[in-house]
Amino acid sequence: MAERVVSKLKVVTLPDPLARPPAEDPWREFRQVEVIDLKLEFRFRHSLGKYSRFFLELEHRRLMATRCPRCGAVWMPPRPACGNDLVVTEWLELPGRGTLAAATECAYTLTTGGGKDRLVLGYVALEGASTLLLQQIRNYGDPRRLTVGLPVRAVWAEGPVNHPMELFWFEPAD
Structure with a gap:
Protein backbone atom coordinates (compact mmCIF):
# COMPACT_ATOMS: atom_id res chain seq x y z
CA MET A 1 0.00 0.00 0.00
CA PHE A 42 -3.32 28.88 -1.20
CA ARG A 43 -5.24 31.95 -2.17
CA PHE A 44 -7.94 33.46 -0.06
CA ARG A 45 -10.44 36.27 -0.36
CA HIS A 46 -10.52 38.66 2.56
CA SER A 47 -13.27 41.22 3.08
CA LEU A 48 -11.88 44.45 4.49
CA GLY A 49 -15.26 45.82 5.53
CA LYS A 50 -15.09 49.21 7.26
CA TYR A 51 -11.30 49.26 6.72
CA SER A 52 -11.62 49.30 2.92
CA ARG A 53 -11.11 53.05 2.62
CA PHE A 54 -7.74 52.84 4.37
CA PHE A 55 -6.47 50.31 1.81
CA LEU A 56 -8.05 52.06 -1.20
CA GLU A 57 -6.52 55.41 -0.24
CA LEU A 58 -3.06 53.85 -0.05
CA GLU A 59 -3.24 53.55 -3.84
CA HIS A 60 -3.56 57.36 -3.90
CA ARG A 61 -0.62 57.78 -1.51
CA ARG A 62 -2.81 58.89 1.36
CA LEU A 63 -2.50 57.62 4.95
CA MET A 64 -6.01 57.64 6.36
CA ALA A 65 -6.68 57.43 10.08
CA THR A 66 -9.90 57.78 12.03
CA ARG A 67 -10.73 60.33 14.72
CA CYS A 68 -13.26 60.10 17.49
CA PRO A 69 -15.59 63.12 17.41
CA ARG A 70 -16.15 62.82 21.17
CA CYS A 71 -12.71 62.33 22.76
CA GLY A 72 -10.50 63.37 19.82
CA ALA A 73 -8.40 60.19 19.77
CA VAL A 74 -6.84 59.60 16.35
CA TRP A 75 -6.55 55.92 15.47
CA MET A 76 -3.82 54.70 13.13
CA PRO A 77 -4.35 52.05 11.94
CA PRO A 78 -7.95 53.23 11.67
CA ARG A 79 -10.83 51.82 13.67
CA PRO A 80 -14.52 52.05 12.78
CA ALA A 81 -15.37 52.83 16.41
CA CYS A 82 -13.31 54.58 19.08
CA GLY A 83 -11.74 52.11 21.48
CA ASN A 84 -12.11 54.61 24.32
CA ASP A 85 -15.83 55.38 24.16
CA LEU A 86 -17.29 53.26 21.31
CA VAL A 87 -18.33 56.27 19.21
CA VAL A 88 -18.30 55.85 15.41
CA THR A 89 -15.13 57.49 14.08
CA GLU A 90 -14.56 59.91 11.19
CA TRP A 91 -11.88 59.65 8.49
CA LEU A 92 -8.84 61.92 8.63
CA GLU A 93 -5.73 62.11 6.44
CA LEU A 94 -2.40 62.12 8.26
CA PRO A 95 0.92 63.43 6.96
CA GLY A 96 3.48 60.77 6.22
CA ARG A 97 5.87 61.98 8.92
CA GLY A 98 6.52 60.70 12.39
CA THR A 99 9.05 59.24 14.78
CA LEU A 100 10.21 55.71 15.42
CA ALA A 101 8.91 54.31 18.72
CA ALA A 102 10.44 50.81 18.41
CA ALA A 103 12.01 48.56 15.77
CA THR A 104 12.91 44.90 15.41
CA GLU A 105 14.56 42.75 12.79
CA CYS A 106 12.37 39.78 11.88
CA ALA A 107 13.57 36.29 11.13
CA TYR A 108 11.28 36.05 8.10
CA THR A 109 10.45 37.96 4.94
CA LEU A 110 7.15 39.04 3.50
CA THR A 111 5.53 36.10 1.78
CA THR A 112 3.50 38.22 -0.62
CA GLY A 113 6.56 39.62 -2.35
CA GLY A 114 8.89 36.66 -1.98
CA GLY A 115 11.67 38.99 -0.87
CA LYS A 116 14.95 37.67 0.48
CA ASP A 117 16.06 40.82 2.31
CA ARG A 118 15.82 40.98 6.08
CA LEU A 119 12.60 42.52 7.27
CA VAL A 120 12.69 45.33 9.81
CA LEU A 121 9.38 46.35 11.33
CA GLY A 122 8.91 49.50 13.34
CA TYR A 123 6.21 51.12 15.40
CA VAL A 124 5.84 54.66 14.07
CA ALA A 125 4.17 57.54 15.91
CA LEU A 126 2.72 59.50 13.00
CA GLU A 127 2.20 63.23 13.47
CA GLY A 128 -1.40 63.72 14.58
CA ALA A 129 -2.03 60.11 15.63
CA SER A 130 -2.77 58.91 19.15
CA THR A 131 -1.63 55.35 18.42
CA LEU A 132 1.33 53.64 16.75
CA LEU A 133 1.42 52.11 13.27
CA LEU A 134 3.45 48.93 12.66
CA GLN A 135 5.12 49.05 9.25
CA GLN A 136 8.33 48.20 7.41
CA ILE A 137 11.42 50.35 7.89
CA ARG A 138 13.77 50.45 4.90
CA ASN A 139 16.95 52.18 3.72
CA TYR A 140 18.20 52.97 7.21
CA GLY A 141 21.83 51.95 6.72
CA ASP A 142 23.46 50.97 10.00
CA PRO A 143 20.91 49.16 12.24
CA ARG A 144 22.25 51.12 15.24
CA ARG A 145 20.61 54.13 13.64
CA LEU A 146 17.16 52.72 14.43
CA THR A 147 16.66 54.44 17.77
CA VAL A 148 13.58 55.71 19.56
CA GLY A 149 12.72 59.18 18.34
CA LEU A 150 14.32 58.81 14.88
CA PRO A 151 12.36 61.04 12.46
CA VAL A 152 10.88 58.96 9.64
CA ARG A 153 8.81 59.62 6.54
CA ALA A 154 6.51 57.50 4.40
CA VAL A 155 7.94 56.43 1.04
CA TRP A 156 5.69 55.08 -1.69
CA ALA A 157 6.27 52.19 -4.09
CA GLU A 158 6.67 53.16 -7.72
CA GLY A 159 5.65 49.86 -9.28
CA PRO A 160 2.96 47.25 -8.73
CA VAL A 161 2.81 45.35 -5.43
CA ASN A 162 1.03 42.20 -4.26
CA HIS A 163 -0.67 43.68 -1.19
CA PRO A 164 -1.79 47.23 -0.33
CA MET A 165 0.46 47.34 2.76
CA GLU A 166 3.46 47.00 0.42
CA LEU A 167 2.55 50.34 -1.20
CA PHE A 168 4.44 52.27 1.48
CA TRP A 169 7.12 51.93 4.12
CA PHE A 170 9.07 54.29 6.34
CA GLU A 171 12.63 55.55 5.95
CA PRO A 172 14.72 57.94 8.04
CA ALA A 173 13.60 61.49 7.23
CA ASP A 174 17.08 62.98 6.91
Missing part, protein backbone atom coordinates in the same frame (compact mmCIF):
# COMPACT_ATOMS: atom_id res chain seq x y z
CA ALA A 2 1.33 3.43 -0.90
CA GLU A 3 2.17 5.91 1.82
CA ARG A 4 -0.84 8.08 2.59
CA VAL A 5 1.17 10.80 4.33
CA VAL A 6 4.10 12.02 2.27
CA SER A 7 5.52 14.45 4.83
CA LYS A 8 6.53 12.66 8.01
CA LEU A 9 7.25 13.99 11.45
CA LYS A 10 10.91 14.21 12.37
CA VAL A 11 12.38 14.61 15.82
CA VAL A 12 14.89 17.44 15.93
CA THR A 13 16.99 18.58 18.87
CA LEU A 14 17.44 22.32 18.88
CA PRO A 15 20.93 23.51 19.82
CA ASP A 16 21.80 24.42 23.38
CA PRO A 17 22.39 28.20 23.49
CA LEU A 18 25.16 27.58 26.04
CA ALA A 19 26.79 24.86 23.88
CA ARG A 20 27.09 22.39 26.78
CA PRO A 21 27.93 18.73 26.16
CA PRO A 22 24.69 16.67 25.97
CA ALA A 23 25.45 14.92 29.29
CA GLU A 24 25.61 18.32 31.06
CA ASP A 25 22.50 19.78 29.45
CA PRO A 26 19.48 19.49 31.79
CA TRP A 27 17.12 20.99 29.18
CA ARG A 28 18.04 18.74 26.23
CA GLU A 29 14.76 16.83 26.16
CA PHE A 30 12.78 20.09 26.17
CA ARG A 31 14.55 21.12 22.99
CA GLN A 32 13.61 17.86 21.27
CA VAL A 33 10.70 18.85 19.09
CA GLU A 34 8.73 17.20 16.33
CA VAL A 35 8.68 19.04 13.02
CA ILE A 36 6.99 18.43 9.73
CA ASP A 37 8.04 20.13 6.52
CA LEU A 38 5.03 21.21 4.49
CA LYS A 39 4.70 23.44 1.47
CA LEU A 40 1.39 25.27 1.68
CA GLU A 41 0.15 27.38 -1.19
Whole structure:
Protein backbone atom coordinates (compact mmCIF):
# COMPACT_ATOMS: atom_id res chain seq x y z
CA MET A 1 0.00 0.00 0.00
CA ALA A 2 1.33 3.43 -0.90
CA GLU A 3 2.17 5.91 1.82
CA ARG A 4 -0.84 8.08 2.59
CA VAL A 5 1.17 10.80 4.33
CA VAL A 6 4.10 12.02 2.27
CA SER A 7 5.52 14.45 4.83
CA LYS A 8 6.53 12.66 8.01
CA LEU A 9 7.25 13.99 11.45
CA LYS A 10 10.91 14.21 12.37
CA VAL A 11 12.38 14.61 15.82
CA VAL A 12 14.89 17.44 15.93
CA THR A 13 16.99 18.58 18.87
CA LEU A 14 17.44 22.32 18.88
CA PRO A 15 20.93 23.51 19.82
CA ASP A 16 21.80 24.42 23.38
CA PRO A 17 22.39 28.20 23.49
CA LEU A 18 25.16 27.58 26.04
CA ALA A 19 26.79 24.86 23.88
CA ARG A 20 27.09 22.39 26.78
CA PRO A 21 27.93 18.73 26.16
CA PRO A 22 24.69 16.67 25.97
CA ALA A 23 25.45 14.92 29.29
CA GLU A 24 25.61 18.32 31.06
CA ASP A 25 22.50 19.78 29.45
CA PRO A 26 19.48 19.49 31.79
CA TRP A 27 17.12 20.99 29.18
CA ARG A 28 18.04 18.74 26.23
CA GLU A 29 14.76 16.83 26.16
CA PHE A 30 12.78 20.09 26.17
CA ARG A 31 14.55 21.12 22.99
CA GLN A 32 13.61 17.86 21.27
CA VAL A 33 10.70 18.85 19.09
CA GLU A 34 8.73 17.20 16.33
CA VAL A 35 8.68 19.04 13.02
CA ILE A 36 6.99 18.43 9.73
CA ASP A 37 8.04 20.13 6.52
CA LEU A 38 5.03 21.21 4.49
CA LYS A 39 4.70 23.44 1.47
CA LEU A 40 1.39 25.27 1.68
CA GLU A 41 0.15 27.38 -1.19
CA PHE A 42 -3.32 28.88 -1.20
CA ARG A 43 -5.24 31.95 -2.17
CA PHE A 44 -7.94 33.46 -0.06
CA ARG A 45 -10.44 36.27 -0.36
CA HIS A 46 -10.52 38.66 2.56
CA SER A 47 -13.27 41.22 3.08
CA LEU A 48 -11.88 44.45 4.49
CA GLY A 49 -15.26 45.82 5.53
CA LYS A 50 -15.09 49.21 7.26
CA TYR A 51 -11.30 49.26 6.72
CA SER A 52 -11.62 49.30 2.92
CA ARG A 53 -11.11 53.05 2.62
CA PHE A 54 -7.74 52.84 4.37
CA PHE A 55 -6.47 50.31 1.81
CA LEU A 56 -8.05 52.06 -1.20
CA GLU A 57 -6.52 55.41 -0.24
CA LEU A 58 -3.06 53.85 -0.05
CA GLU A 59 -3.24 53.55 -3.84
CA HIS A 60 -3.56 57.36 -3.90
CA ARG A 61 -0.62 57.78 -1.51
CA ARG A 62 -2.81 58.89 1.36
CA LEU A 63 -2.50 57.62 4.95
CA MET A 64 -6.01 57.64 6.36
CA ALA A 65 -6.68 57.43 10.08
CA THR A 66 -9.90 57.78 12.03
CA ARG A 67 -10.73 60.33 14.72
CA CYS A 68 -13.26 60.10 17.49
CA PRO A 69 -15.59 63.12 17.41
CA ARG A 70 -16.15 62.82 21.17
CA CYS A 71 -12.71 62.33 22.76
CA GLY A 72 -10.50 63.37 19.82
CA ALA A 73 -8.40 60.19 19.77
CA VAL A 74 -6.84 59.60 16.35
CA TRP A 75 -6.55 55.92 15.47
CA MET A 76 -3.82 54.70 13.13
CA PRO A 77 -4.35 52.05 11.94
CA PRO A 78 -7.95 53.23 11.67
CA ARG A 79 -10.83 51.82 13.67
CA PRO A 80 -14.52 52.05 12.78
CA ALA A 81 -15.37 52.83 16.41
CA CYS A 82 -13.31 54.58 19.08
CA GLY A 83 -11.74 52.11 21.48
CA ASN A 84 -12.11 54.61 24.32
CA ASP A 85 -15.83 55.38 24.16
CA LEU A 86 -17.29 53.26 21.31
CA VAL A 87 -18.33 56.27 19.21
CA VAL A 88 -18.30 55.85 15.41
CA THR A 89 -15.13 57.49 14.08
CA GLU A 90 -14.56 59.91 11.19
CA TRP A 91 -11.88 59.65 8.49
CA LEU A 92 -8.84 61.92 8.63
CA GLU A 93 -5.73 62.11 6.44
CA LEU A 94 -2.40 62.12 8.26
CA PRO A 95 0.92 63.43 6.96
CA GLY A 96 3.48 60.77 6.22
CA ARG A 97 5.87 61.98 8.92
CA GLY A 98 6.52 60.70 12.39
CA THR A 99 9.05 59.24 14.78
CA LEU A 100 10.21 55.71 15.42
CA ALA A 101 8.91 54.31 18.72
CA ALA A 102 10.44 50.81 18.41
CA ALA A 103 12.01 48.56 15.77
CA THR A 104 12.91 44.90 15.41
CA GLU A 105 14.56 42.75 12.79
CA CYS A 106 12.37 39.78 11.88
CA ALA A 107 13.57 36.29 11.13
CA TYR A 108 11.28 36.05 8.10
CA THR A 109 10.45 37.96 4.94
CA LEU A 110 7.15 39.04 3.50
CA THR A 111 5.53 36.10 1.78
CA THR A 112 3.50 38.22 -0.62
CA GLY A 113 6.56 39.62 -2.35
CA GLY A 114 8.89 36.66 -1.98
CA GLY A 115 11.67 38.99 -0.87
CA LYS A 116 14.95 37.67 0.48
CA ASP A 117 16.06 40.82 2.31
CA ARG A 118 15.82 40.98 6.08
CA LEU A 119 12.60 42.52 7.27
CA VAL A 120 12.69 45.33 9.81
CA LEU A 121 9.38 46.35 11.33
CA GLY A 122 8.91 49.50 13.34
CA TYR A 123 6.21 51.12 15.40
CA VAL A 124 5.84 54.66 14.07
CA ALA A 125 4.17 57.54 15.91
CA LEU A 126 2.72 59.50 13.00
CA GLU A 127 2.20 63.23 13.47
CA GLY A 128 -1.40 63.72 14.58
CA ALA A 129 -2.03 60.11 15.63
CA SER A 130 -2.77 58.91 19.15
CA THR A 131 -1.63 55.35 18.42
CA LEU A 132 1.33 53.64 16.75
CA LEU A 133 1.42 52.11 13.27
CA LEU A 134 3.45 48.93 12.66
CA GLN A 135 5.12 49.05 9.25
CA GLN A 136 8.33 48.20 7.41
CA ILE A 137 11.42 50.35 7.89
CA ARG A 138 13.77 50.45 4.90
CA ASN A 139 16.95 52.18 3.72
CA TYR A 140 18.20 52.97 7.21
CA GLY A 141 21.83 51.95 6.72
CA ASP A 142 23.46 50.97 10.00
CA PRO A 143 20.91 49.16 12.24
CA ARG A 144 22.25 51.12 15.24
CA ARG A 145 20.61 54.13 13.64
CA LEU A 146 17.16 52.72 14.43
CA THR A 147 16.66 54.44 17.77
CA VAL A 148 13.58 55.71 19.56
CA GLY A 149 12.72 59.18 18.34
CA LEU A 150 14.32 58.81 14.88
CA PRO A 151 12.36 61.04 12.46
CA VAL A 152 10.88 58.96 9.64
CA ARG A 153 8.81 59.62 6.54
CA ALA A 154 6.51 57.50 4.40
CA VAL A 155 7.94 56.43 1.04
CA TRP A 156 5.69 55.08 -1.69
CA ALA A 157 6.27 52.19 -4.09
CA GLU A 158 6.67 53.16 -7.72
CA GLY A 159 5.65 49.86 -9.28
CA PRO A 160 2.96 47.25 -8.73
CA VAL A 161 2.81 45.35 -5.43
CA ASN A 162 1.03 42.20 -4.26
CA HIS A 163 -0.67 43.68 -1.19
CA PRO A 164 -1.79 47.23 -0.33
CA MET A 165 0.46 47.34 2.76
CA GLU A 166 3.46 47.00 0.42
CA LEU A 167 2.55 50.34 -1.20
CA PHE A 168 4.44 52.27 1.48
CA TRP A 169 7.12 51.93 4.12
CA PHE A 170 9.07 54.29 6.34
CA GLU A 171 12.63 55.55 5.95
CA PRO A 172 14.72 57.94 8.04
CA ALA A 173 13.60 61.49 7.23
CA ASP A 174 17.08 62.98 6.91
